[in-house]
Amino acid sequence: MQYWNKVSSHVQSGVEKLCSYLLIVLIFSEISIVMLRYIYNVGFLKLHDIALYSFSALVILSIVYSFGCNAHVRVDVFRDKQSDKSKRLIDKFAILFCLYPLFSFILYWVWPDIIYAWSIFEGSRETGGLAGLFLVKSMLPLVAVLMMIQGSYVLLNGGNYPTKNNNESAAEATI
Amino acid sequence: MSIESLWLALLVVSLLMAIMSGMPVMLAISGIPILIALCAAGFGHFDLSFFGAFPQRIFGIMDNTLLIAIPLFIMMGVLLERSNVAEKMLLIMARFFGNSPSGLAYSVLIVSTLIAASTGIIGATIVMLGLISLPAMLKSGLSQRLSAGLICASGTLGQIIPPSIVLILLGDQISNAYIEAQQNIGNFAPDPVSVGDLFAGAIIPGLLLVFLYAAYVFIHEKFLGTKTTISQGLAADKPKRVTLNEVCSVFLPPILLIISVLGAILAGVATPTEAAAVGVAGTLLIAAINSQEATVNLKRLVLCGVFSAFGLIVLVSFGFAKIDLSSISQTLTLGFVGAVMMSLILAAAIIFSAYRLFIAQVLSQSMRQTISVSGMVFAIIIAASMLSLVFRGFGGDELVAQLLEKLPGDKWGALLAVMLVIFLLGFILEFVEILFIVIPLVGPVILAMDFNPVWIAIMIALNLQTSFLTPPFGFALFYFRSVAPASLKTIDIYKSVIPFVCIQILAMGILVAYPALVTWLPELLNGNGY
Numbered sequence: 001m002q003y004w005n006k007v008s009s010h011v012q013s014g015v016e017k018l019c020s021y022l023l024i025v026l027i028f029s030e031i032s033i034v035m036l037r038y039i040y041n042v043g044f045l046k047l048h049d050i051a052l053y054s055f056s057a058l059v060i061l062s063i064v065y066s067f068g069c070n071a072h073v074r075v076d077v078f079r080d081k082q083s084d085k086s087k088r089l090i091d092k093f094a095i096l097f098c099l100y101p102l103f104s105f106i107l108y109w110v111w112p113d114i115i116y117a118w119s120i121f122e123g124s125r126e127t128g129g130l131a132g133l134f135l136v137k138s139m140l141p142l143v144a145v146l147m148m149i150q151g152s153y154v155l156l157n158g159g160n161y162p163t164k165n166n167n168e169s170a171a172e173a174t175i
Numbered sequence: 176m177s178i179e180s181l182w183l184a185l186l187v188v189s190l191l192m193a194i195m196s197g198m199p200v201m202l203a204i205s206g207i208p209i210l211i212a213l214c215a216a217g218f219g220h221f222d223l224s225f226f227g228a229f230p231q232r233i234f235g236i237m238d239n240t241l242l243i244a245i246p247l248f249i250m251m252g253v254l255l256e257r258s259n260v261a262e263k264m265l266l267i268m269a270r271f272f273g274n275s276p277s278g279l280a281y282s283v284l285i286v287s288t289l290i291a292a293s294t295g296i297i298g299a300t301i302v303m304l305g306l307i308s309l310p311a312m313l314k315s316g317l318s319q320r321l322s323a324g325l326i327c328a329s330g331t332l333g334q335i336i337p338p339s340i341v342l343i344l345l346g347d348q349i350s351n352a353y354i355e356a357q358q359n360i361g362n363f364a365p366d367p368v369s370v371g372d373l374f375a376g377a378i379i380p381g382l383l384l385v386f387l388y389a390a391y392v393f394i395h396e397k398f399l400g401t402k403t404t405i406s407q408g409l410a411a412d413k414p415k416r417v418t419l420n421e422v423c424s425v426f427l428p429p430i431l432l433i434i435s436v437l438g439a440i441l442a443g444v445a446t447p448t449e450a451a452a453v454g455v456a457g458t459l460l461i462a463a464i465n466s467q468e469a470t471v472n473l474k475r476l477v478l479c480g481v482f483s484a485f486g487l488i489v490l491v492s493f494g495f496a497k498i499d500l501s502s503i504s505q506t507l508t509l510g511f512v513g514a515v516m517m518s519l520i521l522a523a524a525i526i527f528s529a530y531r532l533f534i535a536q537v538l539s540q541s542m543r544q545t546i547s548v549s550g551m552v553f554a555i556i557i558a559a560s561m562l563s564l565v566f567r568g569f570g571g572d573e574l575v576a577q578l579l580e581k582l583p584g585d586k587w588g589a590l591l592a593v594m595l596v597i598f599l600l601g602f603i604l605e606f607v608e609i610l611f612i613v614i615p616l617v618g619p620v621i622l623a624m625d626f627n628p629v630w631i632a633i634m635i636a637l638n639l640q641t642s643f644l645t646p647p648f649g650f651a652l653f654y655f656r657s658v659a660p661a662s663l664k665t666i667d668i669y670k671s672v673i674p675f676v677c678i679q680i681l682a683m684g685i686l687v688a689y690p691a692l693v694t695w696l697p698e699l700l701n702g703n704g705y
Contacts, residue, residue, distance in 0.1 A: 019546045020539070023246065030247065030452035031525065034445070039491055039518050056237035058246065058546070059553040063201075066550030072199035073551055075603050079197030087197065094198035098206020102561070105209060110230035140233060 008153035011146055012068040012162045015061055022058040026051055049130035057139045064146045070161035088159030095151040103144040103151075110140050178220055179569045186211045186569070190562075194603060201551075204608065205558035208565035215569070225568040232560045236553070240448060241347050241370065246549040247451035248340055251458045253541045253548070254532075255429070258462035261290050261300075262307055263425045269311060271417045276317040277396040280325055281389060283308050287329035288385050289426075291336040292433045301330035301651055305658035319663060321395055324671035327644060327651045328388060328678075334606070334640045336381035337374035338436060338454075340552075341639065343447055344610050345632050346370035352618025353628045360623050368628045370447045371440050375697040376629040378441075380637065380686060387678045395674075428464075428481075432457040441700060456525050463528030466535050473531055480524025483517035490514050552607055559611035566616065576620045586624040590631075593617045594638050601642025602649070609639065630693045634686060641679040644672055 029051040036042050066072050079087065116122075117134035124130050154161055186208060193203035215221035236242065255261070264286045272278020283304060290300050304326045312322040334341045350368040357365035436454045439445035445453070463469060464477045490510055532538040566572065582588040593613075600609050614635075622628055643650045646669035656665060686692055 016543065016546070020542050023250070023542050023546060026243070026246065027250065027452070027455050030243070030448065031456050034449045034452050035518060035522070037449075038445075039487055039514055051243065052238060052240060055243045055246070059242075059549055060233075060237060062546045062550030063554045063557075064550070066547045066554060067199075069547050071547045071551055072201050072554055073605055074197050074199055075194050078195055082197065090196050090198050094193075094202045094206070097210060098193075098198070098202035101209045101213075102202070102205045105226060106230065106233075109226055110233075113230055113234075136237070137234065140230065140237075 004153060004156055008068075008150060008162045011149055012065070015065045015068070015146065019058055019061050019065055022054040022061070025054040026058060029054065045124070045126050045128050046130045049124045049126070053130065053132070053136045056136050060139050060143050064143055064150060067147060068150055068162040070163070091159045092155055095155055099147060099151045103147045107141050107144045110144075114138055114141055177570075180574060182211060182215045182220060183566070183569045183571050183574065186565070191603075200604070200608060201554040201558045204555075204612070205561040208562050212565050212568065221565075221568055225564060229561060229564060232564070233557055236556055236560065239347070241343065241446075242553075242556075244343055244370075244447040244451040245340060245552060246545060247448065247455050248338065248343070249548050249552075250541065250545040251451065251454040253544045254455070254458045254462045254537075255290075256303065257537055257541050258458075258465045260425070260429055260461060260465055261286060261303055263465070264289065264429070265304075265307055267417055267421055267425055269308075271422075276312070276315045277392060279308070279312050279315050280317060280321065280392045280396070283312065283325055284329050284385060284388055284392065287332055288336065289429055289433065291329075291332035291334075291339075291381075292437070300333055301326060301654040302658050304330055305655050309659065318395075319667060320671040321392065322671075323655065323659065323663060323668050324673075324675050325388065325392065327649075327655050327668070327672050328675035329385075330654070331640050331643050331651050332381065332384065334643070335377055335384065335633075335636050337377050338440065338447065338450065339377070339636075341606050341610070341636055342373045342377055342632070343370050344556075344607060345614070345636060346373045348610050348614040349373070349618060349622075349628055349632045352614055353622045355619040356622035359619060368632070369701075372629050372697040372701060373632050374437065374447075375441050375700050376633050376693045377636065378696060379692050380633055380682065383685065383692065384678070384682050387682060388675070391674060391678060428457075428461045432461065459525055459528045459532065462537065463531045466532060466537060469531065473527060476524050476527055480521045480528075483520040483524075486517050487514060487521065490517070555605065555607045556611055559608055562612055563615050572616055575616050579617065579620050586621075586626065589621060589624065590626065593621055594634065597635060597638050598642045598645075601639050602645070605650070606639050606643075627690065627694055629697050630686070630690050633693045634683065637679065637683050637686070641676060641683070644679065645676050646672060 029047055033043070033047055033051060036044070036047070082090070114134075114137060117137045120134075121131065122134040122137070124133055150162060189211065190203065190207050193207050194200055196203075209226075212221045212223070212226075216223050265282060268282030268286055269279050272282055287300060287304060290303075309322055309326060312326075313319060333339055346369065353368050354365055357363075432454060435457065436450045439450045439453060440447055460477050460480060464474055490513060529538060532541075579589040579592065582592055584591070596617075597609060597613055600613065604612075621631060644652070646652060649672070652668055652672065655668060659668065
C-alpha cells in the first residue's frame with residue numbers, strides 16, 4: 001500500500017511536470033510561428049511539428065492529470081445528496097467497469113499501431129518534418145497504463161484521489 | 176422493432192443512469208458503451224471489430240490542428256482571471272457611473288461582455304461577478320432579482336461572443352457534418368465552414384443579446400422597479416473621479432487584445448490557433464503588468480514590447496519592412512532593421528513577463544489549471560467518439576435520421592426537435608459532450624435540409640447558452656448558487672433568471688425571422704454563400 005502510494009504520487013507529479021513543459025513548449029513555439037510567419041515571412045515545418053507534437057502529447061497526458069486531481073466533470077444534480085459512502089461506491093464501480101475495460105481495450109487495439117510505428121520509427125507525415133512521431137503515438141498506451149495505475153490507487157485507497165481537490169478550484173476549473 | 180433498437184434503448188437508459196449517478200462523465204460515456212457492446216457481442220448482435228478504428232480516432236483528435244487553439248484559449252482565460260483585470264475593470268466602471276444602481280448594472284453587463292470576448296470561461300466569470308459585484312449591486316439598492324439574473328445571464332455570454340471555445344469546437348463538428356451532408360446529397364465540393372465564419376456570424380447575435388439585456392435593465396429600472404433609495408451608505412462615500420489614466424491602463428489593454436485576436440481571425444489573416452497564440456502572448460504581458468510584484472523596469476519593458484508590437488503591425492501591414500527570409504539576399508533597409516529590433520524587444524518583453532509570472536507563482540498555478548481543464552475537455556472529446564462509434568455500430572445514426580425525417584412540419588419540425596433535444600441535454604451535460612455526441616448524429620441529417628450551416632451553428636450555440644441558464648438544472652445557476660449569500664434563496668435565483676431566459680428565446684426568434692443577422696457578416700468577409 002505504502003509502495004502504491006509512492007508510485008501514484010510519482011505518476012501524478014511526473015505527469016504534471018511533463019505537461020507543464022509541453023504547455024510551455026506549445027505556447028512559445030506557437031508564438032514563434034506567428035512572429036516568424038507574419039514578420040519574417042518564413043515558416044519551418046519542424047517548428048510546426050514541435051507545436052503539434054507537444055499539443056498531442058499534452059492533451060492526452062492531461063487526461064491522467066485531471067483524473068489524479070479528480071477534476072473530470074461529473075453531473076452533480078444527485079451527487080450532492082449522496083452519502084460519502086455511496087459516492088465512493090459509485091467511483092469504485094466507475095473504475096472497475098468503465099475505466100479498466102476502456103483503457104485495457106485501448107491498449108489492446110492500439111498495440112499493432114504502436115509496434116508498426118516503432119518498427120519504422122515513424123516521423124512526421126510532411127516531408128522535411130520532425131522525426132519522432134512514434135514517441136508521440138506511444139503516449140496513448142502510456143496514458144492507458146497510467147490511468148489504470150491511478151484507477152487502482154483510487155480503488156485501493158477507498159475512493160480517495162491522489163491529489164485533493166477543493167471545491168473552489170473545481171468550480172473555477174469548469175468552463 | 177429490430178433487435179439493434181432494443182440494444183440502443185438499453186444503451187441510452189444505462190448511459191443516462193450512469194451519468195446521473197455522478198460518476199465522471201468521461202468514464203460513463205466511454206465505459207458504458209463498451210459494456211453494452213460486449214454484452215451484445217456475446218449474443219452476436221455487435222461486431223467487435225468496430226472498435227479497431229478507435230485508436231485511429233484518438234490519433235485524429237491528437238493531430239487536429241484546429242484543436243490546438245483550445246488549450247491556448249484556456250490558458251489565456253485562466254491568466255486573465257488570475258491577473259484580476261476583470262476586478263479592476265468592474266471597480267472603475269462602477270465609479271464611472273457614479274455608483275448609481277442602474278449604472279452598476281450596465282457596468283456589470285459591459286465588463287462581462289469584455290470578459291466574454293476575451294476568455295469565454297463561464298464558471299469563472301459567474302463566480303467572479305457574483306463575488307465582486309453582487310454585494311455592491313445589492314448595497315446600491317438594485318433589486319435582488321435583477322442583480323442575480325443579470326450576473327447569471329451575462330456570465331454565460333462567453334459561450335456566444337467570439338472567440339469562444341464553444342464556437343471552435345462547434346466549428347470543427349459542423350464543418351465535418353456539413354461536408355458529410357453535402358456529399359450525401361451529391362455535392363462533392365461544398366464550401367468548407369470555417370471557425371472564422373462562425374466567429375463572424377456570432378458577433379451580431381452576441382451584441383444583440385447584450386443590447387436586449389441592457390434594454391431589459393433600462394425598462395426594469397424605469398418602469399418596473401420599486402423606486403429604491405439610493406442614499407443607503409453609498410452616497411456617503413462620494414466616488415473619486417475616474418482619471419483617464421486609469422481607464423487607459425485598465426481597459427485599453429484587454430480591448431486591444433480582443434481587437435487584435437478577433438480581428439486577425441475575422442480578416443481571414445490568421446487561423447484561430449495563431450490568434451490564440453497572439454492572445455496568450457498579450458495576456459502574459461497584461462498579467463505581468465498587473466501582478467503585484469511588477470517592478471518599474473518590467474512595466475517599462477512591457478510598454479516597450481507593446482509599442483513594438485504595434486510598430487511591427489504598422490511596418491508589416493504597410494510594407495515598410497520588406498522582409499522575406501526565404502529569399503537568399505536581404506537588403507538592409509531601415510524598415511528591416513527596425514522590424515528586427517522591435518521583434519527582439521517584443522520577444523524579450525514576453526519572455527521577461529513569463530519569467531516574472533513564474534517567480535510570482537502565478538504562471539505555474541495557471542498552467543496547472545490549464546492542464547486540468549484541457550484534460551477534462553479532451554477526455555470528453557475522446558470518450559464521446561467512443562460513444563458515437565458504438566451508437567453507429569448499432570445503426571443508431573440511421574434510426575435518428577429516420578426519426579427526424581418522419582417528423583411533421585418538414586425541415587422546421589426536424590430542426591425544432593433537434594433544438595429541443597439539445598436544450599434538454601444542456602441540463603445534464605456540458606457543452607463539449609453535447610457537441611461531440613449530438614452534432615455528429617443529427618448534423619448530417621439537418622444540414623442536408625437546406626439550412627445555412629453558420630446559422631444552424633449559431634442557433635445551437637444560443638440554444639446551449641439558454642439551456643445553461645434555465646432553472647432548475649442550468650449550470651450557470653449552480654455556479655452562482657455556490658457564491659451567492661444564503662439570504663438569497665434558490666427559488667429567488669430561479670425566478671430572477673426567467674426574464675433573461677425569455678430574452679434568450681426572443682433573440683432566437685429574431686434570428687429565425689431575420690437569418691441575415693447571422694449570415695450577413697460571414698458573407699461580407701468571405702464571400703461564402705452556402
